[in-house]
Amino acid sequence: xxxxxxxxxxxxxxxxxxxxxxxxxxxxxxxxxxxxxxxxxxxxxxxxxxxxxxxxxxxxxxxxxxxxxxxxxxxxxxxxxxxxxxxxxxxxxxxxxxxxxxxxxxxxxxxxxxxxxxxxxxxxxxxxxxxxxxxxxxxxxxxxxxxxxxxxxxxxxxxxxxxxxxxxxxxxxxxxxxxxxxxxxxxxxxxxxxxxxxxxxxxxxxxxxxxxxxxxxxxxxxxxxxxxxxxxxxxxxxxxxxxxxxxxxxxxxxxxxxxxxxxxxxxxxxxxxxxxxxxxxxxxxxxxx
Amino acid sequence: xxxxxxxxxxxxxxxxxxxxxxxxxxxxxxxxxxxxxxxxxxxxxxxxxxxxxxxxxxxxxxxxxxxxxxxxxxxxxxxxxxxxxxxxxxxxxxxxxxxxxxxxxxxxxxxxxxxxxxxxxxxxxxxxxxxxxxxxxxxxxxxxxxxxxxxxxxxxxxxxxxxxxxxxxxxxxxxxxxxxxxxxxxxxxxxxxxxxxxxxxxxxxxxxxxxxxxxxxxxxxxxxxxxxxxxxxxxxxxxxxxxxxxxxxxxxxxxxxxxxxxxxxxxxxxxxxxxxxxxxxxxxxxxxx
Numbered sequence: 001x002x003x004x005x006x007x008x009x010x011x012x013x014x015x016x017x018x019x020x021x022x023x024x025x026x027x028x029x030x031x032x033x034x035x036x037x038x039x040x041x042x043x044x045x046x047x048x049x050x051x052x053x054x055x056x057x058x059x060x061x062x063x064x065x066x067x068x069x070x071x072x073x074x075x076x077x078x079x080x081x082x083x084x085x086x087x088x089x090x091x092x093x094x095x096x097x098x099x100x101x102x103x104x105x106x107x108x109x110x111x112x113x114x115x116x117x118x119x120x121x122x123x124x125x126x127x128x129x130x131x132x133x134x135x136x137x138x139x140x141x142x143x144x145x146x147x148x149x150x151x152x153x154x155x156x157x158x159x160x161x162x163x164x165x166x167x168x169x170x171x172x173x174x175x176x177x178x179x180x181x182x183x184x185x186x187x188x189x190x191x192x193x194x195x196x197x198x199x200x201x202x203x204x205x206x207x208x209x210x211x212x213x214x215x216x217x218x219x220x221x222x223x224x225x226x227x228x229x230x231x232x233x234x235x236x237x238x239x240x241x242x243x244x245x246x247x248x249x250x251x252x253x254x255x256x257x258x259x260x261x262x263x264x265x266x267x268x269x270x271x272x273x274x275x276x277x278x279x280x281x282x283x284x285x286x287x288x289x
Numbered sequence: 290x291x292x293x294x295x296x297x298x299x300x301x302x303x304x305x306x307x308x309x310x311x312x313x314x315x316x317x318x319x320x321x322x323x324x325x326x327x328x329x330x331x332x333x334x335x336x337x338x339x340x341x342x343x344x345x346x347x348x349x350x351x352x353x354x355x356x357x358x359x360x361x362x363x364x365x366x367x368x369x370x371x372x373x374x375x376x377x378x379x380x381x382x383x384x385x386x387x388x389x390x391x392x393x394x395x396x397x398x399x400x401x402x403x404x405x406x407x408x409x410x411x412x413x414x415x416x417x418x419x420x421x422x423x424x425x426x427x428x429x430x431x432x433x434x435x436x437x438x439x440x441x442x443x444x445x446x447x448x449x450x451x452x453x454x455x456x457x458x459x460x461x462x463x464x465x466x467x468x469x470x471x472x473x474x475x476x477x478x479x480x481x482x483x484x485x486x487x488x489x490x491x492x493x494x495x496x497x498x499x500x501x502x503x504x505x506x507x508x509x510x511x512x513x514x515x516x517x518x519x520x521x522x523x524x525x526x527x528x529x530x531x532x533x534x535x536x537x538x539x540x541x542x543x544x545x546x547x548x549x550x551x552x553x554x555x556x557x558x559x560x561x562x563x564x565x566x567x568x569x570x571x572x573x574x575x576x577x578x
Contacts, residue, residue, distance in 0.1 A: 023434030128417030145312030
C-alpha cells in the first residue's frame with residue numbers, strides 16, 4: 001500500500017468508529033464531512049516521510065500518529081470556521097461543517113475529532129512506550145502552552161506575541177508530524193526533528209499567504225484575499241509576491257539542512273524539494289528564484 | 290494528603306501548564322476559571338475511592354486519571370454553556386466562561402482542556418501499559434460512539450434515542466471514573482467496575498433533576514427550572530419528587546450490589562451510602578424512603 005492509501009485507510013478506520021450503532025448519525029456525518037473528501041494531507045505525509053527515512057519499523061504506530069495529527073488539523077479547521085472566529089461558509093470548495101450541520105454539531109464534531117485523535121493513538125498496535133511518547137508529542141502540539149489551540153487564542157489577546165503566534169498556530173502541528181514520524185520509527189532523539197517540521201510548516205504558511213493574495217477562489221478552494229481584508233500578518237504583505245516565493249524556497253532548504261542523520265536521508269530531501277515546487281501555484285512558478 | 294487535597298493538587302499542576310511563558314494569558318485565565326474554584330469533584334472522588342478500594346499501588350496514575358476526568362467534565366460544561374447550546378450566563382454561581390471571556394475563548398478553553406486531559410495522562414509517572422489503558426478508557430468516555438460528546442449530540446438529532454442519550458451524556462464519564470480507578474490500581478478486570486459508575490452517574494443525574502425542580506437558585510448555584518422550561522427529560526417529571534428521591538437511593542444500592550470483590554469493599558460501600566444522602570438537598574431529605 002502506498003503512503004496516500006495508508007493515510008486514507010487509517011483515517012477511514014478512525015472515523016469509522018463514529019459510524020457504529022449508538023452514535024448520533026448527524027454527529028457521525030459531520031465528522032466524516034470534516035475529514036473527507038481528503039485535503040492535501042500534508043501533515044500525515046510529512047509524518048510518514050520522516051518515519052520512512054528512519055526505518056518505519058512499527059508501521060501501525062506511524063499510521064496512528066499520521067491519522068491523529070490529521071484529525072487534529074481537521075478539528076482545528078472546523079472550530080476556526082465557526083461564526084465566532086472566521087465565520088467561513090466554504091472549506092475545501094464545499095460548505096463548512098457549521099454551514100452544513102449547524103453550529104452545535106460543528107462544536108461537537110471538533111470536540112469528538114480531538115478525542116478521536118487520542119483514541120486512535122491508544123488503539124494503535126505499538127509498544128506502550130512509543131504510544132506514550134506519541135501522545136505527549138501530539139498533546140503538546142495542540143494544547144497549552146504552545147500548541148495550535150494556544151496559537152489561535154493569541155488572536156483573542158489585546159497584544160499579540162507574533163513569534164509565539166506563528167510558532168504555535170502553524171509550526172506546532174508540523175513539528176509534531178516530524179517528531180512523531182521519528183518517534184513512531186523508534187529514532188533515538190525524535191525532538192531533533194522539530195526544526196525540519198517548523199521550517200516546512202512556515203513554508204506552508206507562506207504558501208497559504210501567496211495563495212490568499214494571488215490565487216483565484218476556484219484554485220484555492222476557499223474565499224481568498226481575507227488576510228489583507230482582516231489585517232492579518234502575511235508574508236506577501238511583508239516581502240511582496242516574488243520575495244515571498246523566494247522565502248518559501250529558503251525555508252525548505254533550511255529545513256533540509258537541519259535534518260538529523262537517518263537511513264534514507266536522500267529520498268526525504270528529494271521529497272521535500274518536490275513539495276516546495278508543488279506549493280507555489282502553477283501560474284506563479286515563473287516568479288520563483 | 291487527603292483525597293480532596295490530592296485532587297486539587299493534580300488539577301493545579303495540570304492547569305499550571307497553561308500559566309507558562311508563551312501561553313496567551315487570557316486563554317490561561319479562561320482555563321483556570323473553568324476548573325477553579327472547585328466544584329464538587331464527584332468524578333475524581335469516585336475514581337480515587339475505587340482506586341483506594343483496589344489498593345492504589347500507583348498513586349500518580351490515580352491522580353492523573355482523576356484530574357483528566359475532571360478536566361474533561363469542566364471542558365464539557367464550558368462548551369455546553371455556549372450560546373449555541375444552553376446559553377448559560379451563570380455556572381457554579383459565577384459568570385460562565387463565555388460570559389466572562391467571550392465565545393472564542395470559551396471554545397478554545399474547552400478544546401485546550403480536552404487536550405490537557407490527555408497530556409496529563411501522558412505525563413503521569415506510571416507504567417506505559419496502564420497509561421495506554423487509562424487513555425483508551427477516558428477517550429471512549431468522551432468521544433464517539435458512546436462518550437459525553439456523543440451524548441450531547443443526541444440533542445441535535447430529529448429523533449433522540451433516550452437510552453443512548455442518558456448512557457452517553459451522564460453515564461460515560463462516571464463509568465470512566467470507576468473503570469480508571471480500578472485500572473490505575475492495576476485491577477485484573479477494570480471493566481467490571483462500569484456498572485457501579487453508571488448507576489452512581491444516573492443517581493447524580495436524578496439528584497440534578499431534583500435540584501432543578503425543587504431547589505432555589507442560590508442553593509443550586511445556577512438557574513433552576515430549566516428542564517421543565519426546555520422540555521428536557523427529568524426523573525422528577527417522570528416519577529414525582531418523592532419517587533425520584535426513592536429512585537436515587539435505589540440506584541446507589543444497585544451500584545453497590547454490582548461492585549466486584551476488592552480489598553477495601555466495606556469502606557467504599559459506606560462512602561457511596563454517605564454520598565447518596567449528601568445528594569438530596571437538605572430540606573427535601575424528609576421525603577426520602
